[in-house]
Amino acid sequence: MTRGPAEPRERFARLAASLRDELARIERVVAEAAAAASRFAQDEPTRLELRGIGDVLHDFYTGAERVFEKIAPELNGGVPAGPAWHRELLQNMTVEIPGVRPRVIAPATARLLDEFLRFRHLFRSVYGFELEWVRLRPLLDRVPPGWKALRRDLETFVAFLEAAAAAE
Numbered sequence: 133m134t135r136g137p138a139e140p141r142e143r144f145a146r147l148a149a150s151l152r153d154e155l156a157r158i159e160r161v162v163a164e165a166a167a168a169a170s171r172f173a174q175d176e177p178t179r180l181e182l183r184g185i186g187d188v189l190h191d192f193y194t195g196a197e198r199v200f201e202k203i204a205p206e207l208n209g210g211v212p213a214g215p216a217w218h219r220e221l222l223q224n225m226t227v228e229i230p231g232v233r234p235r236v237i238a239p240a241t242a243r244l245l246d247e248f249l250r251f252r253h254l255f256r257s258v259y260g261f262e263l264e265w266v267r268l269r270p271l272l273d274r275v276p277p278g279w280k281a282l283r284r285d286l287e288t289f290v291a292f293l294e295a296a297a298a299a300e
Contacts, residue, residue, distance in 0.1 A: 144297035147206050148290050151199055155286060158195035158279070164188045165275040176265050183260040185268055190255045192275055193248035196282055200225050200236070203289075207233045218249060234292055237285040244278040247271065 168177075168185050177185060200221050204211045207229070212220040222245060225236040237245070251271055255263075 141297045143206055144293045147202060148293035148297065150202055151286060151290050151293070154195060154199045154202070155283065155290075158192065158199075158282075161188060161191045161195055162275060162279045165192065165272055169272050169275075172265075172269075179261055179263075182263045182265060182268060185272060186255050186260065186263050189248065189268065189271055189275070190252050192278070193245065193252045196245055196248070197221065197252075199286060203233075203236055218253075219246075222246065222249060234289065236289050237282065241278075241281040241285050244274065244281055247274065248278065 165188050168188060172181070172185075197218065201211055204221060204224070208224055211217065212224065214220070222242055226239045226242045228235045248271070
């Protein structure tokens with residue numbers, strides 16, 4: 133027997149569960165960032181360690197974007213296309229869609245994440261030996277406030293999904 137499209141209740145419940153899983157994964161990345169910040173509070177990392185730190189910073193934004201990519205097909209009409217789709221996806225998450233969903237993240241959270249988005253692009257475009265500690269360190273220090281804002285906003289959004297699933 134072939135099933136039709138999932139009922140809204142199922143879709144919301146499934147999406148909420150998937151987002152909770154992604155939040156747990158991002159939490160692990162944040163713990164790695166905290167360990168790196170602590171480990172290199174006084175010492176400068178080697179070139180190889182810089183590559184690892186760059187990867188952790190890359191993963192932080194990639195995790196956030198994975199969340200947005202899960203939401204977009206379900207509640208946004210799809211993931212944007214074109215050369216600036218990453219930035220457009222981030223901005224779309226700050227917009228409430230009346231009758232469909234509240235904003236996913238606050239504009240202030242998007243501004244915090246934008247710096248990680250720019251780094252993600254840089255990280256994919258340069259050789260690892262070109263990374264500089266003087267530029268990575270401030271970004272590493274911004275992971276905790278970025279995570280605090282992202283987690284707060286996403287917890288609120290997941291609560292919306294769970295309430296919508298229960299109300300259907």
